[in-house]
Amino acid sequence: MANSNTYLTTPTKTPSSRRIPQSQSKMQTQSHDPINSESRSRFEAYNRLQAAAVAFGEKLPIPEIVAIGGQSDGKSSLLEALLGFRFNVREVEMGTRRPLILQMVHDLSALEPRCRFQDEDSEEYGSTIVSATAVADVIRSRTEALLRKTKTAVSPKPIVMRAEYAHCPNLTIIDTPGFVLKAKKGEPETTPDEILSMVKSLASPPHRILLFLQQSSVEWCSSLWLDAVREIDSSFRRTIVVVSKFDNRLKEFSDRGEVDRYLSASGYLGENTRPYFVALPKDRSTVSNEEFRRQISQVDTEVIRHLREGVKGGFDEEKFRSYVGFGSLRDFLESELQKRYKDAAPATLALLEQRCSEVTDDMLRMDMKIKATSDVAHLRKAAMLHTASISNHVGALIDGAANPAPEQWGKTTEEERGESGIGSWPGVSLDIKPPNAVLKLYGGAAFERVIHEFRCAAYSIECPPVSREKVANILLAHAGRGGGRGVTEASAEIARTAARSWLAPLLDTACDRLAFVLGSLFEIALERNLNQNSEYEKKTENMDGYVGFHAALRNCYSRFVKNLAKQCKQLVRHHLDSVTSPYSMACYENDYHQGGAFGSYYKPNQASGGGSFCFELSDTGGDEPMKDQENIPPEKSNGQETTPGKGGETHITVPETPSPDQPCEIVYGLVKKEIGNGHENGGGARKRVARMAGHRNMEPLRIQNGGGGVLFGNADNGLRSSSAYSEICSSAAQHFARIREVLVERSVTSTLNSGFLTPCRDRLVVALGLDLFAVNDDKFMDMFVAPGAIDVLQNERQQLQKRQKILQSCLTEFKTVARSL
Numbered sequence: 001m002a003n004s005n006t007y008l009t010t011p012t013k014t015p016s017s018r019r020i021p022q023s024q025s026k027m028q029t030q031s032h033d034p035i036n037s038e039s040r041s042r043f044e045a046y047n048r049l050q051a052a053a054v055a056f057g058e059k060l061p062i063p064e065i066v067a068i069g070g071q072s073d074g075k076s077s078l079l080e081a082l083l084g085f086r087f088n089v090r091e092v093e094m095g096t097r098r099p100l101i102l103q104m105v106h107d108l109s110a111l112e113p114r115c116r117f118q119d120e121d122s123e124e125y126g127s128t129i130v131s132a133t134a135v136a137d138v139i140r141s142r143t144e145a146l147l148r149k150t151k152t153a154v155s156p157k158p159i160v161m162r163a164e165y166a167h168c169p170n171l172t173i174i175d176t177p178g179f180v181l182k183a184k185k186g187e188p189e190t191t192p193d194e195i196l197s198m199v200k201s202l203a204s205p206p207h208r209i210l211l212f213l214q215q216s217s218v219e220w221c222s223s224l225w226l227d228a229v230r231e232i233d234s235s236f237r238r239t240i241v242v243v244s245k246f247d248n249r250l251k252e253f254s255d256r257g258e259v260d261r262y263l264s265a266s267g268y269l270g271e272n273t274r275p276y277f278v279a280l281p282k283d284r285s286t287v288s289n290e291e292f293r294r295q296i297s298q299v300d301t302e303v304i305r306h307l308r309e310g311v312k313g314g315f316d317e318e319k320f321r322s323y324v325g326f327g328s329l330r331d332f333l334e335s336e337l338q339k340r341y342k343d344a345a346p347a348t349l350a351l352l353e354q355r356c357s358e359v360t361d362d363m364l365r366m367d368m369k370i371k372a373t374s375d376v377a378h379l380r381k382a383a384m385l386h387t388a389s390i391s392n393h394v395g396a397l398i399d400g401a402a403n404p405a406p407e408q409w410g411k412t413t414e415e416e417r418g419e420s421g422i423g424s425w426p427g428v429s430l431d432i433k434p435p436n437a438v439l440k441l442y443g444g445a446a447f448e449r450v451i452h453e454f455r456c457a458a459y460s461i462e463c464p465p466v467s468r469e470k471v472a473n474i475l476l477a478h479a480g481r482g483g484g485r486g487v488t489e490a491s492a493e494i495a496r497t498a499a500r501s502w503l504a505p506l507l508d509t510a511c512d513r514l515a516f517v518l519g520s521l522f523e524i525a526l527e528r529n530l531n532q533n534s535e536y537e538k539k540t541e542n543m544d545g546y547v548g549f550h551a552a553l554r555n556c557y558s559r560f561v562k563n564l565a566k567q568c569k570q571l572v573r574h575h576l577d578s579v580t581s582p583y584s585m586a587c588y589e590n591d592y593h594q595g596g597a598f599g600s601y602y603k604p605n606q607a608s609g610g611g612s613f614c615f616e617l618s619d620t621g622g623d624e625p626m627k628d629q630e631n632i633p634p635e636k637s638n639g640q641e642t643t644p645g646k647g648g649e650t651h652i653t654v655p656e657t658p659s660p661d662q663p664c665e666i667v668y669g670l671v672k673k674e675i676g677n678g679h680e681n682g683g684g685a686r687k688r689v690a691r692m693a694g695h696r697n698m699e700p701l702r703i704q705n706g707g708g709g710v711l712f713g714n715a716d717n718g719l720r721s722s723s724a725y726s727e728i729c730s731s732a733a734q735h736f737a738r739i740r741e742v743l744v745e746r747s748v749t750s751t752l753n754s755g756f757l758t759p760c761r762d763r764l765v766v767a768l769g770l771d772l773f774a775v776n777d778d779k780f781m782d783m784f785v786a787p788g789a790i791d792v793l794q795n796e797r798q799q800l801q802k803r804q805k806i807l808q809s810c811l812t813e814f815k816t817v818a819r820s821l
């Protein structure tokens with residue numbers, strides 16, 4: 001830092017020997033000196049402001065000096081010298097572990113030092129401590145207590161000590177832990193880094209002056225910490241460099257050229273930076289305060305004498321005298337700080353005015369909040385606005401939104417399954433993976449993905465196996481009633497029963513999964529609400545403290561979603577009932593396969609290009625494998641093809657008295673017909689029949705029937721190997737597929753959309769409103785009774801009031817200071 005100022009603003013009792021009489025005379029006239037009383041009141045004003053800032057965590061740009069440097073470079077000794085008495089801090093073995101803000105107040109009446117420590121968490125100062133060892137004890141015990149609590153080796157929380165003394169200047173200086181290269185034994189290895197970053201953050205505010213100490217024995221080229229200081233203040237505009245323990249170097253100088261070169265430190269610190277060269281008494285023996293100060297000034301005198309007389313040709317006094325000796329440094333620090341106080345006063349005053357009005361606003365808000373805790377109308381309004389806002393956010397999330405970040409708030413399909421506790425689809429052994437399964441989705445997108453997953457799951461369900469007995473019972477009974485549609489009816493009945501028992505659980509699961517997606521939206525809507533409120537002006541009142549209300553709102557929302565799920569389950573069950581009713585034509589309809597509105601099939605797990613939901617559904621070509629008559633799960637390769645082929649309705653001629661045992665022509669007829677279709681469609685039916693015939697499960701049947709009289713088919717018979725049983729099973733599979741398709745495509749998807757999403761968009765706010773607000777005042781206020789909440793508010797108010805009072809008195813004080821500027 002460039003300096004030419006050695007003007008003494010505040011007298012001290014420990015100046016250099018040449019100045020003692022002058023300083024003492026100034027000190028004695030101080031109270032009558034207008035300049036001194038001005039700077040004194042400025043200093044007092046800043047000191048009080050600083051106390052308030054430390055107590056309330058205010059960030060105020062108060063000019064301060066921060067002493068930094070390597071461990072044992074002499075920071076604490078310099079502080080003691082400035083204070084004019086030893087408080088033994090450096091004999092505390094642990095060294096400096098917490099910053100120490102030392103507010104030195106020059107007070108003529110304090111013939112003995114009066115030290116007071118600021119309470120750890122308030123702006124109050126404790127009682128006066130006179131003994132130096134007691135001061136050291138407080139510093140040590142406070143340091144140890146905090147480090148035990150934080151479980152760290154250092155802490156950035158400062159200790160604030162105010163020292164009033166007739167022999168100290170008006171100066172505020174912050175002592176910091178010294179930089180170290182390695183942690184001490186038993187300390188965390190990260191300690192050096194912690195100290196470095198703590199000191200950096202203490203030193204970075206631009207209103208702070210850095211007092212960087214480095215021992216005289218260290219050459220600038222091998223300085224350990226110069227770079228760290230440069231990182232904080234690259235051009236040393238606010239850095240005062242101090243070469244400490246100058247006595248250790250003195251003896252090495254032989255002539256003037258050498259000493260002047262050393263004192264200029266040119267090349268390393270830049271042209272405008274002149275270091276101060278300070279030596280302090282080495283003697284550690286306990287001496288009186290007066291003796292201590294005498295020694296300080298004696299060392300100063302000896303240094304100058306040595307430079308003048310011990311070095312050949314002396315030294316360039318004009319250039320360097322004002323930079324040599326502790327007295328020079330002290331005078332400069334004091335004047336520099338006063339200068340900065342003066343410069344910063346207008347900005348400080350403006351900031352104080354701003355802070356005061358902010359605190360007044362905070363107080364008003366707090367008063368309103370306290371009043372509002374018992375104002376039903378106000379609470380109703382605030383709660384309604386909050387509920388409406390949350391409902392709107394739910395709507396927006398359903399309609400498609402990407403705020404808050406889906407990466408954080410969305411879920412993959414796997415996560416949805418896990419977190420909902422619903423797991424995989426009942427009766428589906430395949431691992432269904434809808435498109436975009438790995439993306440984190442929420443809201444409308446997640447809903448759509450579940451719907452898709454449901455379709456995949458439904459299309460992966462096989463028509464389950466049916467025993468021969470069952471087939472025989474149904475078939476024979478139908479035959480008994482006469483009519484030629486026995487096989488068709490029997491297979492339709494089988495398909496209906498299968499659809500009822502296999503698709504119903506799927507529908508329930510779909511509803512539960514969708515309800516989970518919608519249920520999760522509450523949390524996301526809260527987050528959106530929070531973001532919105534913080535991004536712009538606060539739109540709704542902060543309802544944070546009203547835990548009861550939040551719990552009630554959450555409950556209502558989850559009830560609303562649960563009810564929707566219940567209703568939807570009933571609705572889709574109704575659809576299932578009607579599509580599986582004997583009166584439904586679903587089984588007999590043929591047009592779903594014709595490429596009409598529902599003319600395509602899903603392939604489970606097949607994602608269409610680009611990950612879109614717009615699937616091209618499965619290829620419905622003629623080689624669609626027909627499941628064999630035993631309904632054995634399909635081979636792996638075609639396991640995903642679950643829906644019967646696109647072939648037209650197979651008509652069969654039912655004989656007068658059909659028998660499952662009959663190696664019937666009708667079956668053959670069916671096969672033939674299928675072959676016909678198969679030809680048209682690429683021979684799929686032929687393959688199917690061959691596969692059916694060749695199936696190992698047919699073997700026992702053949703043996704059972706002596707190889708000749710077939711029960712439900714003759715494997716040896718090639719194309720003639722089918723039977724009424726296999727025919728019915730395959731026909732049932734077709735019926736099943738149609739039922740499923742009608743259900744999925746015609747009714748369920750739209751029902752789920754209208755059953756879940758429409759009410760969430762249109763009815764949610766009303767439903768929540770009715771639940772929460774259509775109650776009498778007493779019941780309503782139950783949600784707002786939070787034991788202790790009012791106490792908390794009152795407490796906060798008290799703190800605010802205290803802060804307001806202190807800031808206000810600081811403001812008044814600064815206004816007075818400003819008048820004399």
Ligand SMILES: Nc1nc2c(ncn2[C@@H]2O[C@H](COP(=O)(O)OP(=O)(O)OP(=O)(O)O)[C@@H](O)[C@H]2O)c(=O)[nH]1
Pocket residue numbers: 069070071072073074075076077078090094095096176177178179244245246247248278279280281282284
């Ligand atoms: N010879 C000589 N010794 C000094 C001088 N100043 C301080 N010392 C000694 O150097 C040692 C370390 O001084 P401190 O003031 O504790 O150093 P510090 O920078 O505060 O150390 P930490 O707080 O641990 O970082 C003490 O033994 C002092 O007596 C000096 O000018 N000359």
